[in-house]
Amino acid sequence: MTRVFSNLALAIGAVFAFAAQAADQQVIKRGEYLARAADCMACHTAEGGAPYAGGLPIHSPFGTIYGTNITPDKQHGIGNYSDDEFFAALTEGKRKDGANLYPAMPYTSYHLIKREDADAIHAYLQSIAPINRAAPTTDLSFPFNVRTGLMGWNLLYGKSVQVQPAAGNSEAWQRGQYMVEVLGHCGECHTPRNLIGALEQDKRLSGGVLNGYLAPSLLAKDLAERGWTQPDLATFLKHGMSAQGSMFNEMYPVVHHSTQHLEDGDLSAMATYLLGDQPPAARVVQAVAHETMTASSQRGRQQYLNVCAGCHGADGEGKPHIAVAMKGNTILRQADSRNLVKVVLDGIREQQFTGFERMQPMPGFAGKLDDQQLTDMVNYLREAWGGLPGDLSTEQLAQLKVD
Amino acid sequence: MADRKLQLTLNGQPVVTEVVPDDLAMLDYLHEYQNLTGSRLGCGQGICHACVVIVDNPDGTCEEVRTCITGAHYFEGKKVRTIEGHAQLDDAGNPVALSPIQQKFVERFAFQCSYCAPGFVNAATVLVENAQRKPLKKSELEGAIEASLGHHVCRCTGYVRYYEATRDVLGDLGLVKEG
Ligand code: FES
Ligand code: FES
Numbered sequence: 001m002t003r004v005f006s007n008l009a010l011a012i013g014a015v016f017a018f019a020a021q022a023a024d025q026q027v028i029k030r031g032e033y034l035a036r037a038a039d040c041m042a043c044h045t046a047e048g049g050a051p052y053a054g055g056l057p058i059h060s061p062f063g064t065i066y067g068t069n070i071t072p073d074k075q076h077g078i079g080n081y082s083d084d085e086f087f088a089a090l091t092e093g094k095r096k097d098g099a100n101l102y103p104a105m106p107y108t109s110y111h112l113i114k115r116e117d118a119d120a121i122h123a124y125l126q127s128i129a130p131i132n133r134a135a136p137t138t139d140l141s142f143p144f145n146v147r148t149g150l151m152g153w154n155l156l157y158g159k160s161v162q163v164q165p166a167a168g169n170s171e172a173w174q175r176g177q178y179m180v181e182v183l184g185h186c187g188e189c190h191t192p193r194n195l196i197g198a199l200e201q202d203k204r205l206s207g208g209v210l211n212g213y214l215a216p217s218l219l220a221k222d223l224a225e226r227g228w229t230q231p232d233l234a235t236f237l238k239h240g241m242s243a244q245g246s247m248f249n250e251m252y253p254v255v256h257h258s259t260q261h262l263e264d265g266d267l268s269a270m271a272t273y274l275l276g277d278q279p280p281a282a283r284v285v286q287a288v289a290h291e292t293m294t295a296s297s298q299r300g301r302q303q304y305l306n307v308c309a310g311c312h313g314a315d316g317e318g319k320p321h322i323a324v325a326m327k328g329n330t331i332l333r334q335a336d337s338r339n340l341v342k343v344v345l346d347g348i349r350e351q352q353f354t355g356f357e358r359m360q361p362m363p364g365f366a367g368k369l370d371d372q373q374l375t376d377m378v379n380y381l382r383e384a385w386g387g388l389p390g391d392l393s394t395e396q397l398a399q400l401k402v403d
Numbered sequence: 404m405a406d407r408k409l410q411l412t413l414n415g416q417p418v419v420t421e422v423v424p425d426d427l428a429m430l431d432y433l434h435e436y437q438n439l440t441g442s443r444l445g446c447g448q449g450i451c452h453a454c455v456v457i458v459d460n461p462d463g464t465c466e467e468v469r470t471c472i473t474g475a476h477y478f479e480g481k482k483v484r485t486i487e488g489h490a491q492l493d494d495a496g497n498p499v500a501l502s503p504i505q506q507k508f509v510e511r512f513a514f515q516c517s518y519c520a521p522g523f524v525n526a527a528t529v530l531v532e533n534a535q536r537k538p539l540k541k542s543e544l545e546g547a548i549e550a551s552l553g554h555h556v557c558r559c560t561g562y563v564r565y566y567e568a569t570r571d572v573l574g575d576l577g578l579v580k581e582g
Contacts, residue, residue, distance in 0.1 A: 310472030
């Protein structure tokens with residue numbers, strides 16, 4: 001009889017252990033998803049490097065900061081962190097040894113992460129392969145290289161991102177707010193920063209400049225002005241492309257590492273939050289007759305035909321899997337021509353999107369066209385398909401080139 | 404669509420064409436208006452570089468430009484060389500001597516079907532001529548060849564021989580310095 005009981009006890013014990021393991025697995029899975037949503041990989045993985053082993057250089061006006069190794073390696077990673085220590089790093093920018101992390105780590109947004117979500121991310125990171133490799137040392141100029149100097153900064157700005165009250169908004173909106181403002185930390189690029197690198201909260205999500213490119217405004221009225229609808233925005237996040245064009249520059253790794261892996265419900269929640277429960281109507285651009293364009297735009301048409309139309313089409317229709325359409329493209333619709341000018345000068349690397357979707361490299365035209373030709377071309381693009389006046393001057397263009 | 408006049412220098416000869424559609428690709432202009440059919444249409448979308456021509460810049464440098472994705476009017480007033488412009492011709496227009504790059508590509512059996520060859524000849528010629536203005540250091544040699552030929556596609560996979568031939572020509576002409 002005793003033997004029967006002890007066997008039973010063993011069996012029950014095994015069931016519990018199995019259940020606990022399954023629960024752990026579930027937490028880890030959830031943590032993996034949340035780490036995607038928080039896009040930890042984009043900064044903590046070098047190009048071509050081991051996942052989460054750090055090493056990606058993040059260029060800031062103060063110097064270069066390197067993403068750290070967050071694999072569970074005990075020497076170079078975060079293998080010795082407890083859940084509490086991990087939470088402090090995530091939400092307060094505190095290292096295990098008490099030193100301050102640089103706010104390239106977006107704890108200014110993450111400080112609102114739910115504790116159970118932080119624990120799940122930690123559980124996931126502890127489950128991946130440890131990589132015994134040190135990330136390069138961050139190299140900032142004085143006084144930014146003194147980490148204690150961040151104490152004051154943190155007091156002022158450490159918790160700068162605040163969410164709006166949920167009241168009166170749908171559940172999708174609330175979920176979207178958490179995904180966008182906290183996990184996705186979109187505001188870290190799409191909000192302007194002041195001289196000491198802190199987010200200007202009164203200009204929240206109204207657009208920021210990052211390494212010469214504009215992370216455009218995500219305010220509902222501005223998104224609608226540039227042609228965005230909620231379904232298109234969700235598609236853009238899922239596939240990196242939509243009728244409004246394709247992701248490039250700093251957004252390209254975002255779709256790659258993060259948003260394409262998110263559930264459709266979360267993506268449409270993000271779109272709901274950004275455009276609001278009652279989204280403004282997306283503006284439709286009316287075709288403009290060539291004769292009514294500015295002289296600059298009229299000249300610009302020939303520049304467009306000379307160097308763009310081969311891929312983007314004479315009528316801006318684009319070519320599937322080669323180059324996006326100009327008709328309806330959101331970059332042309334940004335009142336500030338910064339991105340349009342930069343992209344024409346720099347080009348875009350070949351890009352892979354979801355499924356078999358690809359876009360071919362776009363050549364850069366720096367040094368190929370003079371300032372007048374570039375200005376004319378940009379004006380044509382603005383006026384023909386951007387719904388904007390073709391009024392950029394060569395002086396403004398020259399300024400954008402060096403910015 | 405509108406037409407306009409196009410003037411340029413083609414293989415050393417000034418050329419004027421009164422009526423050229425404003426959206427005509429340079430490759431079509433060469434084929435259909437100038438009967439210069441040596442530039443090849445491969446991908447038609449800027450990848451394979453079979454269609455490149457040489458543009459001689461006012462500062463004395465030269466560069467390759469893809470003609471499948473570039474409009475004919477981009478070349479307005481420019482000096483353009485195509486594959487037909489490399490060999491020396493006799494008065495009857497028959498080739499009597501190949502250019503050093505062409506000659507070495509033949510000797511090295513660099514191409515097989517030859518579809519990519521015009522593009523490779525133009526690209527390697529640009530490298531050689533720019534090296535004539537500014538010789539390469541030995542340590543830069545491989546990188547320079549890769550930068551010039553690396554984006555050209557050869558489906559017969561003649562890459563190694565193209566590279567060897569280009570290296571030979573640069574060496575034979577004394578364009579590679581120690582360092
Ligand atoms: S045909 Fe022009 S690049 Fe392929
Ligand atoms: S020789 Fe055939 S494609 Fe190069």
